[in-house]
Amino acid sequence: MLYLSQAIGRPVRDLHGEPIGTVADLIVAIGDRYPPVTGIVVKTNGREIFLLWGSVTSLDAGGATLGTSAIDISKFQQRPNEIRLKQDLMDRQIVDIDGRKVVRVNDLRLDEVEGSLHLVAVDVGPSGLLRRLGIEGPWRTLAHGLHRDVPERYIDWEDVDPVERTIASVKLRVPHKGLAELHPADLATIIDQLSRSDRVGVIAALDDEAAADAIGEMEPETQVDILEDLEPARAADILEEMDPDEAADLVADLSNESRVEILGLMEKDEAEEVQELMTYGEETAGGIMTTEFVAVPATLTAAQTIDRLRELEPTAETIYYVYVTDAENCLVGVLSLRDLIVAKPNTVISKFMYDEPVAVRTDASQNEVTGVVARYNLLAVPVVDADGHLEGIVTVDDAIDTLLPQPSKRRLARLFGRSGPAER
Amino acid sequence: MKKPALSLTPRAVNRVRLAAILGVLGPGLVSGFADNDAGGISTYSVAGSKFGYDLLWVLLASQIVLFFTQEVGARLGLATGQGLAGLVRERYGVRWATFMICTMLIANVGSIIAEFAGCGAALSLFNIPDWIAALLAGTVVILLLTRGSYGKVQYLFVAVGLAVSIAYLISAVLAHPNWGLAASSLVIPRLSSSAAYWVAVVATVGTTITPWGQAFIQSYVADKRLGPEDLVGERLDVGLGALLTNLIGAFIVVACAAAVYSAGIQVDTNSPDAVQQIAGALTPLAGSGATVLFAIGLLAASFLGLGVVPLTSAYAACEAFGWETGVDWRWREAPAFYGLMIFFVVFAGLFVLVFPKDSLVQLMLTAQMINCILLPFVLVFVMRLSADKKLMGPLVSGRFLLAIGWLGTALLVVLSLTLVATSFISV
Numbered sequence: 001m002l003y004l005s006q007a008i009g010r011p012v013r014d015l016h017g018e019p020i021g022t023v024a025d026l027i028v029a030i031g032d033r034y035p036p037v038t039g040i041v042v043k044t045n046g047r048e049i050f051l052l053w054g055s056v057t058s059l060d061a062g063g064a065t066l067g068t069s070a071i072d073i074s075k076f077q078q079r080p081n082e083i084r085l086k087q088d089l090m091d092r093q094i095v096d097i098d099g100r101k102v103v104r105v106n107d108l109r110l111d112e113v114e115g116s117l118h119l120v121a122v123d124v125g126p127s128g129l130l131r132r133l134g135i136e137g138p139w140r141t142l143a144h145g146l147h148r149d150v151p152e153r154y155i156d157w158e159d160v161d162p163v164e165r166t167i168a169s170v171k172l173r174v175p176h177k178g179l180a181e182l183h184p185a186d187l188a189t190i191i192d193q194l195s196r197s198d199r200v201g202v203i204a205a206l207d208d209e210a211a212a213d214a215i216g217e218m219e220p221e222t223q224v225d226i227l228e229d230l231e232p233a234r235a236a237d238i239l240e241e242m243d244p245d246e247a248a249d250l251v252a253d254l255s256n257e258s259r260v261e262i263l264g265l266m267e268k269d270e271a272e273e274v275q276e277l278m279t280y281g282e283e284t285a286g287g288i289m290t291t292e293f294v295a296v297p298a299t300l301t302a303a304q305t306i307d308r309l310r311e312l313e314p315t316a317e318t319i320y321y322v323y324v325t326d327a328e329n330c331l332v333g334v335l336s337l338r339d340l341i342v343a344k345p346n347t348v349i350s351k352f353m354y355d356e357p358v359a360v361r362t363d364a365s366q367n368e369v370t371g372v373v374a375r376y377n378l379l380a381v382p383v384v385d386a387d388g389h390l391e392g393i394v395t396v397d398d399a400i401d402t403l404l405p406q407p408s409k410r411r412l413a414r415l416f417g418r419s420g421p422a423e424r
Numbered sequence: 425m426k427k428p429a430l431s432l433t434p435r436a437v438n439r440v441r442l443a444a445i446l447g448v449l450g451p452g453l454v455s456g457f458a459d460n461d462a463g464g465i466s467t468y469s470v471a472g473s474k475f476g477y478d479l480l481w482v483l484l485a486s487q488i489v490l491f492f493t494q495e496v497g498a499r500l501g502l503a504t505g506q507g508l509a510g511l512v513r514e515r516y517g518v519r520w521a522t523f524m525i526c527t528m529l530i531a532n533v534g535s536i537i538a539e540f541a542g543c544g545a546a547l548s549l550f551n552i553p554d555w556i557a558a559l560l561a562g563t564v565v566i567l568l569l570t571r572g573s574y575g576k577v578q579y580l581f582v583a584v585g586l587a588v589s590i591a592y593l594i595s596a597v598l599a600h601p602n603w604g605l606a607a608s609s610l611v612i613p614r615l616s617s618s619a620a621y622w623v624a625v626v627a628t629v630g631t632t633i634t635p636w637g638q639a640f641i642q643s644y645v646a647d648k649r650l651g652p653e654d655l656v657g658e659r660l661d662v663g664l665g666a667l668l669t670n671l672i673g674a675f676i677v678v679a680c681a682a683a684v685y686s687a688g689i690q691v692d693t694n695s696p697d698a699v700q701q702i703a704g705a706l707t708p709l710a711g712s713g714a715t716v717l718f719a720i721g722l723l724a725a726s727f728l729g730l731g732v733v734p735l736t737s738a739y740a741a742c743e744a745f746g747w748e749t750g751v752d753w754r755w756r757e758a759p760a761f762y763g764l765m766i767f768f769v770v771f772a773g774l775f776v777l778v779f780p781k782d783s784l785v786q787l788m789l790t791a792q793m794i795n796c797i798l799l800p801f802v803l804v805f806v807m808r809l810s811a812d813k814k815l816m817g818p819l820v821s822g823r824f825l826l827a828i829g830w831l832g833t834a835l836l837v838v839l840s841l842t843l844v845a846t847s848f849i850s851v
Binding site for chain 1 (some may be wrong): 745
């Protein structure tokens with residue numbers, strides 16, 4: 001086991017034990033679970049030379065020994081997946097995926113794994129800080145005298161995601177694989193802790209759907225910031241992946257120029273849907289409804305309806321109810337997924353549909369919607385206009401959002417955090 | 425959570441634009457107001473009482489330097505999204521960062537003691553004993569910092585800052601000063617060869633440009649998630665902040681010059697009660713209203729400092745050492761942040777309660793010395809960071825700003841060293 005801080009500045013000796021310089025940095029190839037050390041940067045006569053790891057026979061807290069006497073000073077080519085530990089990671093911020101927060105690197109821990117040296121963990125604890133300050137020993141003695149422990153805290157490299165800016169110097173596209181596997185709500189929490197440019201970097205590395213899910217979980221003001229910082233075309237792609245009701249809320253918050261530009265870049269259908277949703281008052285059923293729902297004509301059979309569902313592949317929150325409409329698109333009935341499955345395949349759905357469906361008007365208040373959802377134990381309630389045309393549905397998760405206290409009253413978390421437009 | 429769906433009317437658009445500009449405003453304003461804390465006000469009032477209008481030019485000069493140092497700090501925040509402590513750690517290593525933070529924290533304890541003393545001095549004019557004043561101020565500040573939502577806290581800080589400005593504007597008017605002389609003194613330096621004069625010059629500059637002020641503006645800008653596109657708004661904000669700081673300082677100097685210096689009243693400026701004496705001395709000429717306003721201004725300014733300094737301290741420490749940087753910081757999630765913040769207030773408060781006033785003055789002077797030693801380091805870090813093209817991108821300091829920045833830094837280094845040297849000689 002070796003800490004990077006113990007090796008840095010130590011002498012580098014050649015085959016004959018002659019000192020030729022000091023250890024300036026180590027290079028690892030990231031991508032593997034535990035990145036192997038692939039090179040060493042030696043400081044000699046005021047300049048830095050790079051040596052391949054193959055020429056190093058040993059490295060420990062006493063320094064490095066080379067297996068050659070002749071140094072090949074050919075120009076070092078940093079490969080795209082390589083980073084310098086001291087320059088690119090030490091003291092930088094990283095994402096602790098397991099703990100879901102951004103922390104600072106105090107030291108890096110290297111271990112022999114299968115005969116070669118690998119980066120295995122990041123030291124983020126007090127002991128690492130003390131080691132860097134050169135007072136770990138005395139402190140431990142003191143703590144021991146007081147019968148206290150010096151807390152140690154490591155994060156396995158596997159649970160680490162370097163923050164974008166950290167390694168911007170090597171122009172490496174961080175895969176952010178670890179982040180992409182997080183629950184969107186956790187991802188949103190982490191992204192919220194990052195600086196603006198890092199946020200955009202993380203979002204850029206996610207696919208549209210993952211980005212849309214994560215953005216959907218963020219505070220409205222953060223959503224706006226991120227969308228306006230992204231390439232407009234990418235922002236449009238991400239908006240298309242979001243639930244239309246969420247997208248509409250978000251688009252409404254954008255600055256005028258961004259709104260026009262991004263809407264223009266979205267698919268025509270999706271953009272129209274969003275624009276339509278934006279016309280409803282924020283506190284009404286129309287304002288919180290989504291236009292993603294399944295509606296079929298009353299003349300279909302159960303089997304045909306199930307086929308239709310397969311074709312449409314509706315999202316989880318909208319699959320439980322199938323709405324039945326007439327030729328004018330007026331709501332005439334509703335079927336549950338259960339009704340469909342237990343019915344004989346060739347029964348016409350009008351025979352077994354519930355033909356007095358509960359619905360709310362687009363201008364119904366949020367409280368009214370929540371009341372209806374609660375009273376009838378619905379997973380979603382259809383929303384109709386004054387003439388009974390089916391316009392959308394409010395799903396139970398959007399309905400209960402209105403019952404929760406507004407998240408706006410945040411604690412004095414950051415220095416002052418955001419203000420101004422965010423507190424509209 | 426849900427927002428007004430359509431805000432497309434021209435009026436709404438204007439409102440949004442205005443909100444966007446107002447949204448940028450804040451860091452520079454609060455930072456400027458906070459620079460005129462208890463230490464600032466006592467320095468200015470001593471300067472006015474002792475040297476009349478003579479030191480007004482120093483105020484103007486130090487505000488110009490303040491504008492440029494704050495501008496660089498704000499620009500660093502805009503470009504990197506990081507606070508100063510974090511950047512220093514990344515660029516210059518953990519030892520420099522630890523040195524900077526530890527030194528700053530020690531000096532800040534001194535500043536917080538000064539804020540408490542300021543609250544006490546102001547309230548003693550209303551016959552409230554010191555210990556009640558300290559308990560009251562400490563409790564209110566802790567409640568505010570731990571329970572208050574940050575939007576409200578910011579508005580409160582700006583409101584308090586404005587209250588200070590108005591209080592001193594009116595006190596100055598009430599004192600019937602010689603406005604013509606004041607205006608000319610602002611731009612024409614009246615030099616003196618007396619040592620006391622130069623100590624006052626250094627003190628005036630030192631109370632305006634502080635290490636914590638430099639850390640504060642950058643963290644605040646970064647935390648507000650402002651970006652390069654906010655540069656113009658942020659410069660405006662910083663300019664406005666520096667201007668208001670200057671005006672407040674000038675009004676205090678003017679009020680004291682007219683009511684104390686010109687009236688020939690002698691104030692023992694070395695006494696721990698100097699500010700009270702000066703405030704009381706306003707009454708004969710400017711009326712008791714001026715004294716009350718002066719006290720209210722001092723109370724508000726001390727309170728502002730009492731809020732901002734512990735906050736900056738806790739923040740800088742957490743940032744440099746990577747302690748919790750959560751969104752919804754609550755007690756359980758951010759024990760280090762809240763713990764540090766409260767520790768500073770309580771620790772300094774205890775000092776005020778336990779130690780006699782004379783020793784407190786000594787402590788505050790020591791804190792000011794530590795600040796003076798630290799300031800050159802901080803400014804050199806800031807200037808070097810701001811000249812780093814890789815770090816700053818398009819916001820990198822140009823030749824003009826660099827020249828001015830280094831000139832200002834050099835001046836401040838000389839002043840700081842002077843103060844440190846004179847303190848050692850006087851000891």
